[in-house]
Amino acid sequence: MKKKIAIIGAGISGLSAAAYSAKEGNEVHVFEMNSSPGGRARQFKTGNGYTFDMGPSWYWMPDIIERFFNDFDYSAKDFYELVPLHPQFEMIFSDGRIAMPKDYDQLKDLFEKLEPGAAQKLDAFMKAARYKYQTGMLDFVQKPCHSWWEFVSPKIARSVVKLNLLTDFRTYVARYFKHPKLRALMEFPVIFLGASPKNIPALYSLMNYGGYALGTWYPMGGFYELVKAMQSIAEEYGAQFYFNQKAEQIIAEKERVTALIVNGTALKFDALIASSDYHHTETLLEKQYRNYTESYWQQRTFAPSCLVYYLGFNKTIPGLRHHTLFFENNLDEHIDSIYRFKQWPKKPLFYACCPSKTDNSVAPPHHENIFLLMPLATGIQDDTDIREKYLQEMLARLEKHTGMANLAASLDYKKSYCVSDFVNDYNAYGGNAYGLANVLSQTAVFKPSIRNKKLYNLYYTGQLTVPGPGVPPSIISGKIAAKEVHKLKLFHHEKAI
Numbered sequence: 001m002k003k004k005i006a007i008i009g010a011g012i013s014g015l016s017a018a019a020y021s022a023k024e025g026n027e028v029h030v031f032e033m034n035s036s037p038g039g040r041a042r043q044f045k046t047g048n049g050y051t052f053d054m055g056p057s058w059y060w061m062p063d064i065i066e067r068f069f070n071d072f073d074y075s076a077k078d079f080y081e082l083v084p085l086h087p088q089f090e091m092i093f094s095d096g097r098i099a100m101p102k103d104y105d106q107l108k109d110l111f112e113k114l115e116p117g118a119a120q121k122l123d124a125f126m127k128a129a130r131y132k133y134q135t136g137m138l139d140f141v142q143k144p145c146h147s148w149w150e151f152v153s154p155k156i157a158r159s160v161v162k163l164n165l166l167t168d169f170r171t172y173v174a175r176y177f178k179h180p181k182l183r184a185l186m187e188f189p190v191i192f193l194g195a196s197p198k199n200i201p202a203l204y205s206l207m208n209y210g211g212y213a214l215g216t217w218y219p220m221g222g223f224y225e226l227v228k229a230m231q232s233i234a235e236e237y238g239a240q241f242y243f244n245q246k247a248e249q250i251i252a253e254k255e256r257v258t259a260l261i262v263n264g265t266a267l268k269f270d271a272l273i274a275s276s277d278y279h280h281t282e283t284l285l286e287k288q289y290r291n292y293t294e295s296y297w298q299q300r301t302f303a304p305s306c307l308v309y310y311l312g313f314n315k316t317i318p319g320l321r322h323h324t325l326f327f328e329n330n331l332d333e334h335i336d337s338i339y340r341f342k343q344w345p346k347k348p349l350f351y352a353c354c355p356s357k358t359d360n361s362v363a364p365p366h367h368e369n370i371f372l373l374m375p376l377a378t379g380i381q382d383d384t385d386i387r388e389k390y391l392q393e394m395l396a397r398l399e400k401h402t403g404m405a406n407l408a409a410s411l412d413y414k415k416s417y418c419v420s421d422f423v424n425d426y427n428a429y430g431g432n433a434y435g436l437a438n439v440l441s442q443t444a445v446f447k448p449s450i451r452n453k454k455l456y457n458l459y460y461t462g463q464l465t466v467p468g469p470g471v472p473p474s475i476i477s478g479k480i481a482a483k484e485v486h487k488l489k490l491f492h493h494e495k496a497i
Ligand SMILES: Cc1cc2nc3c(=O)[nH]c(=O)nc-3n(C[C@H](O)[C@H](O)[C@H](O)COP(=O)(O)OP(=O)(O)OC[C@H]3O[C@@H](n4cnc5c(N)ncnc54)[C@H](O)[C@@H]3O)c2cc1C
Pocket: 008, 009, 010, 011, 012, 013, 014, 031, 032, 033, 034, 037, 038, 039, 040, 041, 054, 055, 056, 057, 058, 059, 060, 245, 246, 247, 248, 275, 276, 277, 280, 306, 308, 373, 425, 426, 427, 433, 434, 461, 462, 463, 464, 468, 469, 470, 471, 472, 474
């Protein structure tokens, strides 16, 4: 039965939910409070020729993104050119650097050079990671996680040991590699999951496979090409998008949502999928209809927020790669500043993305487009002075690394983005950038539920519910929510259309 479905938010998960719901033949209306789609993956252009992706820059798990396109009889290449990065990235240490090769055989050579025997260990590590990727990303993450029963099957029972759910990632990596640089290299991918490798289950070595083995890619034109493609697919199936439209209240009666108040107007729908940050969505409901209390949210481990700088330079900066990780300082100290002390880090690590090294459409000729990102505790104070202080520190390290003097003098564009901007632009709880940390106690059924337990026609989607943070999981999350809503049976008198 055709349903009239409202979707709050046009980020990656909202776009995915819109496309899948519309393809099922439903009438889909997407309300986005910002003026453009993409959410955390938005893009902006400056008056002097730069194009900045605001969030995602690591295009990993290309097969998962490709599956989205295949579900609509397309391929990513119908919308943008995807190029592999070589090296995939460079990691800077206090006493040297490692460039991560694109080709696996070269990667093995690099490992062997640093630690005799490590090439063979890498094979074993990646074999296990591949198994987890296939079981995890192609099977587990497709589940709505209403209950553990979804995971009860002979196949899953056989695989439980191989998934290493109960071993922490750091211990797991240390079983394979001794060299500190190899350990740092192998630990890096799980930092995306928003917690220390000490607290992330070894299941997530699937990230090493989804990143290092499948490669690091770049969509020419920027990550926003994916957003545009997803919107155009949703629109092709009839989804309608409304920008500068803020969902202000969700009206419920008995056990169902009956209307959504958007910019002061009450609109009736058969079902609602909220891709806005979970905690914010709940505040749109009367307390009795919320899934969780305030103290539940206070007890969650959130993935970090971050300080981002979008910078334009009026000269090229030789010696800088597309992706560079500045890991000269101690990872655990930075992580402690985020989780234990909730302070600005004393000796930060940061990441620099320079897409103009690959794509000359994102900066004027002989200029450079650089995005700097430093992970931070959620909820901390982020005034202009403190942002500026950390910019100076990051520029100094860029200068040291590239041998360029006085980079600040070449800046012809500068904009910062931090905790308070995440709150204002996305209603993000504590200004979180990446949702909830993927620690074991917040995995699968332990994640905030994808369905409202009191209102049968309200579903949540996005990085705060299943399967978790990141672009590929958010795409999957939208698909799961759309499928669940499609299965809902409504009585005739409950229909809005
Ligand atoms: C700086 C940064 C770097 C990242 N890097 C990567 C990366 O390299 N690779 C990767 O895979 N992932 C990366 N991520 C994570 C990835 O971007 C997110 O996991 C994903 O985009 C989340 O999508 P979402 O749909 O859940 O949420 P969002 O993108 O936040 O979408 C939710 C939407 O809801 C809207 N909204 C909120 N409240 C309302 C309301 N009341 N009414 C109407 N609309 C509302 C918001 O404006 C927003 O557009 C990064 C994230 C950040 C912030």
